[in-house]
Amino acid sequence: MLAELKGMNEECGIFGIWGHADAAQITYYGLHSLQHRGQEGTGIAVSDGKSVKLVKGEGLVTEIYTADAMKELQGGKAAIGHVRYATAGGSGYENVQPLVFHFQTGSLALAHNGNLVNAEQLKGQLEGQGSIFQTSSDTEVLAHLIRRGGTALYKERVKNALSMIKGAFAFLIMTETEMLVALDPNGMRPLSLAKLGDAYVVASETCAFDVVGAEFIRDILPGELLIIDDNGFRSEMYAQSSHQAMCMMEYVYFSRPDSNINGINVHSARKRLGKKLAEEAKIEADVVTGVPDSSISAAIGYAEAAGIPYELGLIKNRYVGRTFIQPSQSLREQGVKMKLSPVRGVVEGKRVIMVDDSIVRGTTSRRIVNMLRDAGATEVHVVISSPPIKNPCFYGIDTSTREELIASDKSIEDIRQIIGADTLTFLSAKGMVEAIGREDGSETGGHCLACFTGKYPTEIYPKQHKEEHEESDALTAKN
Secondary structure (H helix, E strand, C coil): CCEECCCCECCCEEEEEECCCCHHHHHHHHHHHCHHHCCCEEEEEEECCCCEEEEEECCCHHHHCCHHHHHHCCCCCEEEEEEECCCCCCCCHHHCCCEEEEECCEEEEEEEEEEECCHHHHHHHHHHCCCCCCCCECHHHHHHHHHCCCCCCHHHHHHHHHHHCCEEEEEEEECCCCEEEEECCCCCCCCEEEEECCEEEEECCCHHHHHHCCEEEEECCCCEEEEEECCEEEEEECCCCCCCCEEHHHHHHHCCCCCEECCEEHHHHHHHHHHHHHHHCCCCCCEEEECCCCCHHHHHHHHHHHCCCECCCEEECCCCCCHHHCCCHHHHHHHHHHHEEECHHHHCCCEEEEEECCCCCCHHHHHHHHHHHHCCCCEEEEEECCCCCCCCCCCCCCCCCHHHCHHHCCCHHHHHHHHCCCEEEECCHHHHHHHHCCCCCCCCCCEECHHHHCCECCCCCHHHCHHHCCCHHHHECCC
């Protein structure tokens, strides 16, 4: 994922394939299945063994890859692709991935999901050594580190470069002759390997494998470097796997319900979150409804556990993007109005339990509560299938400052009043970890809970986040 040095962070998706005559077309379908991870820009780079070609642009997958664009990508046996969204200050064609660099000795294409917390420090060092940056993306930092790796073998230069970067990252690195796949030592972003005939496929989510007909092999390991070429694939560890910390928001919000993250089906995990929430929030009501789409699974689980009918109380307009990833507050406000409609016949005269996966800024929750009341709901009880998000994320999610988070300085009662709900209940951190079902013997169950608890799995570099400078030491977990 792109993480702009002067902007806020964002969530993205990556897809790669090696050894298939229709590499570009398959990547198109793979990116289409990952469109929920980013809707503002996309790119595909292909290799035919002799050169690397690129098509990218700002827009949806279906908008960028026209018939003419796909003709430009024909003939490649390998491809990597990327979908992204940007926040204020982070847009721009130059930041759309993959980033492709051409040298006398060959080409290099990079696609990245995550955020490098020491990108600004590394960029300063590299510029001092003569590097000139063409984008504001932290992804470009890795390219410069690889090129400055001296006379070592290419694989060793990549491993050395990866050992210098800190944070959350899932990388696809493609040259004319091979594709390298890397995951950060904490395993904070999802990344998996599959096979399609004789070709190998890598994707942020397993739902992409289902779409293209690939057979899942395994997840990429934390600290692993996978090298894929015409001879198959081989695995090496560039770093020792440290405290594992898969982002909890992958299960709660970001990933598609039909994806499996570390062997756990997302839909099933969300249902368990809803059931656990019903245990912790015993509310008398007539109907349960979920906020489409990411909260539907949790709402079904809540309804089953509580013995209250689940109904479609809210309908989503499929032609409006996710409000959480809109670039500005004004667009988020308008987006909520456009994307959801209450079903009056379901909620009128009813006590409604509204299940949502999280409250970030409070914009969406306030608007939905008001819509349900306007549609005749007599009571609106809001239950959230995650704890309050009190702390910024520095690892690639669109919450990089405390000022953006309504729970950072407000109590649950304050939030309840702001959104206008009759009651407001959040799932406990303990209940969330238990519901996901991925246990490694630690309190976090092998997840990153930093946005909820303030305990960060890596060091945080305060100069990159000046608004957090005074708090950074307190926010750093000593794991």
